[in-house]
Amino acid sequence: MKNCEYQQIDPQALPIPTPTPPAQHNGSDKREEPRRARRKWEVFPGKNRFYCDGRIIVARQSGVLPLTLGLILVTSGLFFIFDCPFLVKHLTSCIPVIGGGLFVFVVITLLQTSFSDPGILPRATPDEAADIEKQIDNTGNTSYRPPPRTKEVLINQQVVKLKYCFTCKMFRPPRTSHCSLCDNCVERFDHHCPWVGNCVGKRNYRFFYTFIVSLSFLTAFIFGCVTTHLALRAQGGKGLVFALQESPGSAVELVICFFSVWSILGLSGFHTYLVASNLTTNEDIKGSWSGKSGEDVTNPYSHKNIFINCCTMLCGPMPPSLIDRRGFLPTDESVQTASTDIELSTLAAKNEINVVGGSSQLVYGLQESPSPVPAPPNSYQNSSSA
């Protein structure tokens, strides 16, 4: 867990909305003013980066996504250039069609996994956070819980502990975890995947699963085709070396596919098991439902039926994004604006400006912050500075 000292919220410092001149309806369009209306992604407190005016969201470090994409493109490119012509002539023309289809599928699902919101939970507003605080303080300490605040709930007759997130200032819903790389709470957090450069959570798990399954098919398919190609070329006593000399690209493909097919197949198998038992990687690693502590624990989220579990994960309804990246910030003196301004100051304090456009945007933001904000921003200094 990061260095998260808890900061007491001072209810007196809560911003009180001042009566405004005829304000527009919450969430309406830009006002015709010299001040440019900003979108919510520009003041997003997490460590994400946004492109295309908030349409695309990625983690702060893209990890090895360029490598993943590069490997896929290079291997497939070599396949189409070196192997397909020979195989079409000697076998069937279905091969490039199947290969092409798989390739397109893989790239699309990879980009969707990388660029979509994994299920980020927006942080609690100051009012909500103060409300939770009040409840915690007023409750008599009846249990033997140590300071890390937890709340127990009963889910399908199973006791589940909900942890309090100091960064987001709320009790995390079940199966939610705070990703330290992205500095967000992500619903149904599976893991942070460096290969796709994003967290894998509730909203993009199906893209991720489809990606690794189709990638294993693609890798196996290319591996099989390259082996067949080389075997056909080496026929008639010509030898493997001759075949490799004639088609050097195939050698590269062979090496890449040979080393990656095992790990990708293994990963697909592992995630198929997770999907069938409605588990997340996080839960599996921690052994949350395996009964390690000796208690009789079962997974309360599983439907106890492999088919239903699979259908729920892969074909269930697509949850919406909760962070509303492209919504406009209300420009009137409402509590929301005040909290956003506080978040802006917090962003400045963090010295990490992850908005595309860098510091110029932040300077612009600070210059235009409306003056009569009563609360001193210091009371909301985000405790988890990097």
Next chain:
Amino acid sequence: MAETHSLQDMRQQAAVAAKVFIQRDYTNGTVCQFQTKFPSELETRIDKQQFEETVRTLNNLYAEAEKLGSQSYIEGCLACLTAYTVFLCMETHYEKVLKKIAKYIQEQNDKIYTPRGLLLTDPIERGLRVVEVTIFEDRSLTR
């Protein structure tokens, strides 16, 4: 439009006395449900039955959005076959129900809550964590 105008007037004239947060109810898992327990701060403002009815209807609407029925399976399978590109052009079932919920909350605010000096905030604006009920000071507002 008349109702929205009075809503804005109210916001201008009245100060926020308090905010009550209806938390999520996780007894059935991670589906979006809110607790129907009536908060004590609202006792003087609104009838318990009415409030519980509002929350129960909201819960039903969210259950409908997340329902694992044949429609959602067809949508999911079709999406899977097209590498999920349909999500870029089509509005999902969930989004359609969210619009219904927004309309319902607007309606409830206009009919029941605003005349009593209360305001419901759509949970989607709070990340589906809470139903925020803003209590305005009871100054010149008629009950």
